[in-house]
Amino acid sequence: MKIVTLTLNPALDKSSSVERLIPEQKMRCTPLQLDAGGGGINVSKGIRKLGGRSTAVFPSGGATGLRLQSILQEADVDIRAHTVQGETRENFSVTETATNLQYRFTMPGPELTEQQAEALLSIVAQLHPDYLVASGSLPPGLPETYYEKVAAFAKKINARFILDTSGAALAAAADEGLYLLKPNLGELSALVGVKKLEMNQVDDAALEVIRQGKCEVVVVSLGPQGALLVTRDGFEHIPAPTAEKRSTVGAGDSMVAGMVWALSEGKSFREMAQIGVACGTAATMNPGTELFHADDVERLLTWIREYGERYRFKDF
Numbered sequence: 001m002k003i004v005t006l007t008l009n010p011a012l013d014k015s016s017s018v019e020r021l022i023p024e025q026k027m028r029c030t031p032l033q034l035d036a037g038g039g040g041i042n043v044s045k046g047i048r049k050l051g052g053r054s055t056a057v058f059p060s061g062g063a064t065g066l067r068l069q070s071i072l073q074e075a076d077v078d079i080r081a082h083t084v085q086g087e088t089r090e091n092f093s094v095t096e097t098a099t100n101l102q103y104r105f106t107m108p109g110p111e112l113t114e115q116q117a118e119a120l121l122s123i124v125a126q127l128h129p130d131y132l133v134a135s136g137s138l139p140p141g142l143p144e145t146y147y148e149k150v151a152a153f154a155k156k157i158n159a160r161f162i163l164d165t166s167g168a169a170l171a172a173a174a175d176e177g178l179y180l181l182k183p184n185l186g187e188l189s190a191l192v193g194v195k196k197l198e199m200n201q202v203d204d205a206a207l208e209v210i211r212q213g214k215c216e217v218v219v220v221s222l223g224p225q226g227a228l229l230v231t232r233d234g235f236e237h238i239p240a241p242t243a244e245k246r247s248t249v250g251a252g253d254s255m256v257a258g259m260v261w262a263l264s265e266g267k268s269f270r271e272m273a274q275i276g277v278a279c280g281t282a283a284t285m286n287p288g289t290e291l292f293h294a295d296d297v298e299r300l301l302t303w304i305r306e307y308g309e310r311y312r313f314k315d316f
């Protein structure tokens with residue numbers, strides 16, 4: 001099954017570390033590490049780590065865009081970049097090693113016109129995806145409701161649309177209807193118009209979203225509590241194993257990568273959510289922008305499956 005990821009606001013992520021952040025002084029940093037970033041691109045990288053393939057579609061501007069492309073090619077990720085004017089953005093993060101706190105500076109990115117976004121959608125159409133994944137923020141220049149158009153487009157080309165975003169962008173796309181949503185608790189709360197859902201309201205809220213025709217499957221990610229899988233037929237909690245947390249950067253994208261890969265391999269919804277949680281938790285075990293190691297995923301998945309077998313309700 002063919003997977004295509006769409007990243008409308010890609011970035012070159014630069015990270016470094018320093019012992020302490022001190023104002024007005026030169027701070028000696030460790031060598032800069034470069035990574036390809038932006039929601040959909042991260043998902044493509046995660047799928048590759050799991051041994052799968054996808055094509056990452058994104059706008060590329062200037063020398064930074066070219067750099068981004070070459071980093072992805074080195075990582076053996078298939079790409080289709082559409083050249084745009086302006087310079088692809090660079091994000092910068094610094095870890096203060098004395099405290100292990102990470103400071104993340106994210107830039108807005110160049111403007112993307114609707115016409116350029118349409119060009120990206122035509123590239124997607126040529127690839128005939130079974131699954132289309134969009135993740136991340138929208139660049140300046142596009143209306144907040146742009147993912148609604150992408151949702152309508154996905155229907156037209158018969159692709160199952162999976163979206164991981166927040167706020168008005170998420171609400172608009174959900175109104176159009178899509179296949180799978182992966183909101184965290186805050187995003188789901190906002191989507192159903194509640195300030196903050198209590199844990200015992202999550203299943204009903206997600207089911208309400210499904211009944212309203214907004215999507216077919218919801219996987220609510222709950223950070224260290226794992227995730228709640230909700231479909232029309234029922235729900236199941238998938239716990240996250242306790243892991244030594246180093247950086248939660250990329251946990252959400254890793255989770256989506258695991259889920260889409262699982263779907264494309266024909267796995268059940270339960271397995272999909274279990275693999276998603278394993279990838280998300282594996283991502284928290286790595287420092288900085290690094291996503292996850294496949295062997296960590298394998299180990300965590302064994303734990304999650306055994307937990308499910310042991311504690312799932314059985315007739316007695």
Ligand SMILES: Nc1ncnc2c1ncn2[C@@H]1O[C@H](COP(=O)(O)OP(=O)(O)OP(=O)(O)O)[C@@H](O)[C@H]1O
Pocket residue numbers: 183184221222223224225226227240241242243245248249250251252253255276277278279280281284
């Ligand atoms: N502290 C943690 N311990 C164990 N697993 C975690 C932790 N934080 C996140 N995860 C894993 O990552 C998954 C996604 O995390 P989370 O719910 O925080 O998503 P998110 O808020 O969308 O994250 P992001 O900021 O990357 O968008 C969780 O379902 C869980 O499997």
Ligand SMILES: [Mg+2]
Pocket residue numbers: 164184252253
């Ligand atoms: Mg997220």
